[in-house]
Amino acid sequence: MKSERLLSLDVLRGITIVGMILVNNPGTWESIYAPLRHAEWNGLTPTDLVFPFFMFIMGVSMSFALSRFDHHFSRSFVTKLLRRTVILFLLGVFLSWFSLVCFGVEHPLEHIRILGVLQRLALAYCFGSLLIMSVRRPVNLAWISGILLIGYYVLLMLGNGFDLSEQNVIAVTDRWIFGENHMYREWLPDGSRIFFDPEGLLSTLPCIAQVIIGYFCGNILREKTEIQHRLLQISILGIILLFAGLLFSYGCPLNKKVWSPTFVLVTCGFASLFLVFLTWLIDIKKQQKWGYAFHVFGTNPLFIYVVAGVLATVLAVIPVGDTSLQGKIYQSIVAVFRDAYLASLIYGLLFIGFNYLIVLVLYKKRIFIKI
Structure with missing residues (x-):
């Protein structure tokens, strides 16, 4: 059962790291759904569970x-x-x-x-x-x-x-x-x-x-x-x-x-x-197939957290016209969906998808970076 238990743990770890990346990378900080915000002070939101879970x-x-x-x-x-x-x-x-x-x-x-x-x-x-x-x-x-x-x-x-x-x-x-x-x-x-x-x-x-x-x-x-x-x-x-x-x-x-x-x-x-x-x-x-993507994230969690942090900064400083590359991507999403909150969430999900491609390549090559 040892390896099976570790599979469960990897999936939980992956869910958590995905949550950490998602709440840190909205399309804009002005338009975020309430569950994806931290409590202003006292209280508890789903976002507040992510770090303590890890x-x-x-x-x-x-x-x-x-x-x-x-x-x-x-x-x-x-x-x-x-x-x-x-x-x-x-x-x-x-x-x-x-x-x-x-x-x-x-x-x-x-x-x-x-x-x-x-x-x-x-x-x-x-x-x-x-x-x-x-x-x-x-x-x-x-x-x-x-x-x-x-x-x-x-x-x-x-x-x-x-x-x-x-x-x-x-x-x-x-x-x-x-x-x-x-x-x-x-x-x-x-x-x-x-x-x-x-x-x-x-x-x-x-x-x-x-x-x-x-x-x-x-x-x-x-x-x-x-x-x-x-x-x-x-x-x-x-x-x-x-x-x-x-x-x-x-x-x-x-x-x-x-x-x-x-x-x-x-x-x-x-x-x-x-x-x-x-x-x-x-x-x-x-029931294991549904958790495959989370399992992939969970095998290199801290590595992809650091990569996501670097990538988020790069997207925020690359100039595109009068905004940044992040801003340009977000504006393009808003133009399609006409909802700032939904566009902000979609940007975060796309950002997670890009990071998933990185850890998927590592997973396929059996490369697990221990930090």
């Missing part, structure tokens, strides 16, 4: 990958951990630098955004792996995850953590460590901007717990019991996480931009149940 999947995958080391710090483990952490982090920094250079920002090194999506994945992977390898008893790992979430909630409560302002402890921490020039500027509802990073350093703490929860689900998948029994266990865990997160959200709002503890619980709950559904559909019912 974080959860990374934890599931770590269960398979780290099992080979049997909780022993070997030279090969440390080398792999450091190499992957550094590569992921630097790729994230590169995307920021590349965008600044392409848009003609002077002295780009002085304005590089230090943190971001790939950087958060790198840090969560690194510290999650270290905890998993250091703590042998699963119950102790569960306690550590709980302490992380509770401790982070206390920090949020004491440090204006649920206020969208520069006095938020997350913004204060990033400003103190990195400086404003290296921070993201978040949009406010009135159209103004403040220095607040939705992938802040402090808000990466609960992501470690997210990875560990995914690791627990991966451990369940690796058990040698009947597949139905394993899926039942993950379903029960997912339901508990989902209802606990929704219940506690009355005192701790669901909030992606601070990655609140309830956001961790709810998104892990949804991800667990979605993993169960896909495993049932693919492994038990053998």
Whole structure:
């Protein structure tokens, strides 16, 4: 069942990476359907599920990958951990630098955004792996995850953590460590901007717990019991996480931009149940053809995420008349469909289609780029 389970995981990973690329690449940011927007602050939209799903999947995958080391710090483990952490982090920094250079920002090194999506994945992977390898008893790992979430909630409560302002402890921490020039500027509802990073350093703490929860689900998948029994266990865990997160959200709002503890619980709950559904559909019912494209995306997920980021920047800076190549393509779609929202979505889907051709070539040649 190992390879079959990994097929399910690849499909889920592919669905998630497609979602990440889609929500990052509309035809225009002015015309986006509501489900494809992030919540402005508190709340949850389908778009808010995409990144935490990938974080959860990374934890599931770590269960398979780290099992080979049997909780022993070997030279090969440390080398792999450091190499992957550094590569992921630097790729994230590169995307920021590349965008600044392409848009003609002077002295780009002085304005590089230090943190971001790939950087958060790198840090969560690194510290999650270290905890998993250091703590042998699963119950102790569960306690550590709980302490992380509770401790982070206390920090949020004491440090204006649920206020969208520069006095938020997350913004204060990033400003103190990195400086404003290296921070993201978040949009406010009135159209103004403040220095607040939705992938802040402090808000990466609960992501470690997210990875560990995914690791627990991966451990369940690796058990040698009947597949139905394993899926039942993950379903029960997912339901508990989902209802606990929704219940506690009355005192701790669901909030992606601070990655609140309830956001961790709810998104892990949804991800667990979605993993169960896909495993049932693919492994038990053998309905696999529909997921082929997602499986292809899921075999080179981080590589195509980086490629998509570079491609999106290039399309946005190549001049075509009085607009960019991206703008020209979008205007052509609008001219046909006469609906800005639909045209924006179609552009995103065409962009995904182009990226699919890239990963399809790699897949056909059995080239899997590990990042």
